[in-house]
Amino acid sequence: QQQVKQSPQSLIVQKGGISIINCAYENTAFDYFPWYQQFPGKGPALLIAIRPDVSEKKEGRFTISFNKSAKQFSLHIMDSQPGDSATYFCAPSPNAGKSTFGDGTTLTVKP
Amino acid sequence: GAVVSQHPSRVICKSGTSVKIECRSLDFQATTMFWYRQFPKQSLMLMATSNEGSKATYEQGVEKDKFLINHASLTLSTLTVTSAHPEDSSFYICSACNPLAGENYNEQFFGPGTRLTVL
Numbered sequence: 611q612q613q614v615k616q617s618p619q620s621l622i623v624q625k626g627g628i629s630i631i632n633c634a635y636e637n638t639a640f641d642y643f644p645w646y647q648q649f650p651g652k653g654p655a656l657l658i659a660i661r662p663d664v665s666e667k668k669e670g671r672f673t674i675s676f677n678k679s680a681k682q683f684s685l686h687i688m689d690s691q692p693g694d695s696a697t698y699f700c701a702p703s704p705n706a707g708k709s710t711f712g713d714g715t716t717l718t719v720k721p
Numbered sequence: 722g723a724v725v726s727q728h729p730s731r732v733i734c735k736s737g738t739s740v741k742i743e744c745r746s747l748d749f750q751a752t753t754m755f756w757y758r759q760f761p762k763q764s765l766m767l768m769a770t771s772n773e774g775s776k777a778t779y780e781q782g783v784e785k786d787k788f789l790i791n792h793a794s795l796t797l798s799t800l801t802v803t804s805a806h807p808e809d810s811s812f813y814i815c816s817a818c819n820p821l822a823g824e825n826y827n828e829q830f831f832g833p834g835t836r837l838t839v840l
Contacts, residue, residue, distance in 0.1 A: 642827040653727075653814050653831035654765070699764060703827055708755065711764045 613637050616700050616712030623719050629687040631715045633700030636681065640702040643676060644709075645685045648697045657698070658685070690719045723749045723819050727832035734805055735840055742800045742835045744815030750795035751817035755829065756788075759812040771798040805839045812836055 615634045623629045631645075644659035660667045660674045660683065667674050673686040683702075687694055697716050701709040724747040734740050744754055752773050757765040769790050770778045777790035789801040798817075802809055816829040 644828065646831075651812075651834070651836075653725075653816075653834045655831065656828050659828065701765075701829075705827075708767060708770060709827075709829060711767075713764045716762075 614700060614702060614710045614712045616715055618715060619713065620716045621718070623690045623717065625690065625692060625719055625721050627690050627719075629685075629690045629694065629717055629719070631685045631698050631700075631717070632682060633684065633702070633712050634680075634682045635702050635710075637702070637704070637710070638681070639704040639707075640710075641705050643674070643683045643700070643702045645672075645674060646699045646701055648699065648714075654699060687717075690717075692719045692721050695719050723747075723817070723822070723830045725815065725817050725830045725832040727813075727815055727835050729835060730833060731836045731838075733838045733840065736806050737804055740802045740805055740837060742802075742813055742815075742837075744798045744800070744817070744832050746796045746817045746819075746830070749817075749819040749821065751798075752795060752820060754792060754798040754815055754817045756790060756798070756800050757814045757816070759814060759834075761812075765814060768800075802837065805837070807839045810837055810839045 645657045646654035647657045648654040658672045658674045660676050671688045676683040697714045699714050700712040703709040726745045728743045754771040756768045759765050768783045771790050771792040773792045779785045792798040814834045816831045
């Protein structure tokens with residue numbers, strides 16, 4: 611049973627466009643919903659995260675939207691830049707528990 | 722943000738040898754560290770949870786006698802791949818949580834990874 615489903619698998623966006631990545635989960639015990647960014651040959655780094663008590667969080671060009679009833683959360687990257695080209699992972703976790711990583715989305719932003 | 726280091730960053734070894742990878746939290750104490758393995762173009766696969774002062778908790782299918790984990794202090798966890806074989810070649814990544822990080826106590830700070838190649 612796959613607990614976390616991430617889509618799309620890959621995404622190509624023009625510079626200045628909006629990139630949208632989705633994550634659906636099944637475990638209702640999850641209470642921390644982060645997105646991690648990973649560049650080739652590097653470890654992942656936290657991009658943005660949300661708790662279930664809010665429906666949206668914005669940090670600069672990055673917005674995370676959370677829909678508790680649908681058990682989904684998404685990452686929106688506004689004004690996408692070539693430097694945003696990376697692999698993105700959702701990795702929800704329960705309170706102080708281990709994360710469950712999605713399969714990842716490879717984003718390519720074309721200049 | 723908090724810093725986690727890994728050493729070595731890259732290692733090439735012969736089949737049958739053992740390799741030790743160190744994971745350090747440089748500016749915070751981590752009671753829990755995680756070890757992941759990542760194959761090319763795949764997601765991170767959790768291998769084990771390392772708890773300071775106690776035995777590691779291994780995920781299903783991960784051989785505890787092959788992947789030895791020691792978390793001897795609040796800033797250091799080690800992963801030893803014993804009798805390594807070519808199929809163990811992978812990118813090994815550790816992460817640590819900072820329990821004093823306020824509302825982001827769940828946030829995992831990842832190390833830069835260790836590329837293991839077994840010939």
